[in-house]
Amino acid sequence: xxxxxxxxxxxxxxxxxxxxxxxxxxxxxxxxxxxxxxxxxxxxxxxxxxxxxxxxxxxxxxxxxxxxxxxxxxxxxxxxxxxxxxxxxxxxxxxxxxxxxxxxxxxxxxxxxxxxxxxxxxxxxxxxxxxxxxxxxxxxxxxxxxxxxxxxxxxxxxxxxxxxxxxxxxxxxxxxxxxxxxxxxxxxxxxxxxxxxxxxxxxxxxxxxxxxxxxxxxxxxxxxxxxxxxxxxxxxxxxxxxxxxxxxxxxxxxxxxxxxxxxxxxxxxxxxxxxxxxxxxxxxxxxxxxxxxxxxxxxxxxxxxxxxxxxxxxxxxxxxxxxxxxxxxxxxxxxxxxxxxxxxxxxxxxxxxxxxxxxxxxxxxxxxxxx
Numbered sequence: 417x418x419x420x421x422x423x424x425x426x427x428x429x430x431x432x433x434x435x436x437x438x439x440x441x442x443x444x445x446x447x448x449x450x451x452x453x454x455x456x457x458x459x460x461x462x463x464x465x466x467x468x469x470x471x472x473x474x475x476x477x478x479x480x481x482x483x484x485x486x487x488x489x490x491x492x493x494x495x496x497x498x499x500x501x502x503x504x505x506x507x508x509x510x511x512x513x514x515x516x517x518x519x520x521x522x523x524x525x526x527x528x529x530x531x532x533x534x535x536x537x538x539x540x541x542x543x544x545x546x547x548x549x550x551x552x553x554x555x556x557x558x559x560x561x562x563x564x565x566x567x568x569x570x571x572x573x574x575x576x577x578x579x580x581x582x583x584x585x586x587x588x589x590x591x592x593x594x595x596x597x598x599x600x601x602x603x604x605x606x607x608x609x610x611x612x613x614x615x616x617x618x619x620x621x622x623x624x625x626x627x628x629x630x631x632x633x634x635x636x637x638x639x640x641x642x643x644x645x646x647x648x649x650x651x652x653x654x655x656x657x658x659x660x661x662x663x664x665x666x667x668x669x670x671x672x673x674x675x676x677x678x679x680x681x682x683x684x685x686x687x688x689x690x691x692x693x694x695x696x697x698x699x700x701x702x703x704x705x706x707x708x709x710x711x712x713x714x715x716x717x718x719x720x721x722x723x724x725x726x727x728x729x730x731x732x733x734x735x736x737x738x739x740x741x742x743x744x745x746x747x748x749x750x751x752x753x754x755x756x757x758x759x760x761x762x763x764x765x766x767x768x769x770x771x772x773x774x775x776x777x778x779x780x781x782x783x784x785x786x787x
Contacts, residue, residue: 417741418448420484422477423455426491428699430458430722431729433488433509438734440469447741450474450484459726481505486741490729491716492519503527504763506745508737510534510549512686513760514661514774515696520761524777527764529745533733534686535659535768536758543658544754545736547594548728550683552718554598554654557681558587558606560717561650564679564703564710571710572649572677577607584608588648590636590665590690592619595654595683603650604631611644641665645673653682653690659760660770666691668706676708685713746786756782 419442421434432455434442439449449471453463463473474480481487481500489509493501495518501507504527511532513520523530533545543550558576565585567573578584587603589596592614600612604627612627613636614620623633634640645651645666651674655662662684671693684690685697693706696715703712718725736755740748749756760768765780772779 417485417744418450418483419737419741420474420480420487421449421451421455421471422480422487422489423452424458424490424719425477425494425496426716426719429491429716429719431490431719431726432456432459432461432722433490433730433733434737435727435730435734436461436465436469436471438730438737439466439471441734441738442741443470445738445742448472450480452477452480459722461726486737488733488737490719492516493522495522498522498526501526501528504529506531506740508533508733508740510686511760513768513771514659515686515688517775520766520771520775520777523761524764524766528761529759529763530761531740531745531755531758532659532760532768533758535760536736536754537658538754545729545732545758546656548732549718549725550594550654550656551598552721552725552728553683554595554652555602556717556721557595557599557652557654557683558602558650560702560712560714561587561652561679561681562606564712565649565677567677569703569710570677570705571679572675574649576603576650585649586644586647587611587650587652588641588644589613589652589654590641591654591656591684592616592623592633593654593656595656596652597623599652599654599683600627600631603652604628608650611648613640613644636665642670642673645670649675649678651678651680653680653684653694655684655690656687658770659768660687661774662687662690664690664692666693668692671707671709674709677710678708679710679712681712683717685715689713749782750786762786
């Protein structure tokens with residue numbers, strides 16, 4: 417199989433989908449690897465490292481789309497790429513379809529095989545290709561939130577951990593999954609008073625056991641969210657519905673409850689955001705203000721720390737990429753239930769129900785498409 421690795425073109429996205437060592441492994445399995453010029457440079461991996469292991473450097477994305485049987489990316493295709501995607505070409509990347517009907521319909525029209533990192537799921541419900549980036553984003557959320565609480569950025573002008581004689585900031589983390597757990601740990605480590613909300617009592621019991629004393633797990637409901645918004649200096653939204661739109665848990669009206677200069681970091685923006693007033697931003701222009709509340713809604717947060725996040729991501733994606741390349745997409749989907757969960761749109765059919773539900777599209781089970 418010919419594997420194509422593209423240079424990311426999303427604003428300020430410096431990650432790459434395959435390391436030289438991954439290219440070396442694919443070559444050992446008998447596959448050809450094409451890498452777009454300077455694809456790995458932003459993550460610290462120049463072209464020479466790929467060439468040393470037998471990958472071929474290609475000047476343009478268009479040429480890779482023309483030759484490759486499987487495209488590997490980090491972020492979703494952008495409009496200028498839609499017409500380059502070929503029928504039955506495998507595209508293996510983060511798609512987050514529920515956040516964009518335009519992207520969803522474009523991939524349907526292309527009749528490609530869209531296998532989404534974010535919905536590959538193990539038997540115990542874990543999301544192995546989303547987890548490493550959720551870990552990065554959760555930790556970054558506190559780092560960015562603390563920065564934008566500074567008065568120089570329009571924030572309240574408070575230090576997250578306070579100092580002796582001055583109380584610390586209050587951090588509200590909505591969602592006790594991977595993003596929320598990492599955010600709570602980081603905020604607690606800086607000395608903040610942290611409330612972490614979730615709807616799963618078993619998860620709350622677990623968090624109560626493992627978190628330090630300055631983290632208070634609470635049931636997530638409308639009342640608790642409203643009450644804690646009044647106290648919060650920093651709010652981190654980390655709720656995930658795999659493949660589906662994020663629930664809107666903070667309304668425009670709720671912003672009136674918050675302190676002026678408070679900060680919301682909406683990590684759920686990849687799936688549409690958990691705040692009614694959220695819209696995607698970039699690392700170049702990361703924040704905006706609504707009713708005195710600063711919103712940070714960068715849709716590719718880990719792209720700011722590419723050396724860390726690229727290695728973390730490719731450690732997780734490589735085994736799946738090798739399996740898809742070795743077996744072909746049909747056999748890989750049929751034999752590996754985890755890859756089967758990743759098949760979102762195949763040959764013009766929406767094969768992941770949450771994506772179909774997001775836009776009222778027809779859902780077709782993957783078994784019917786492959787048959």
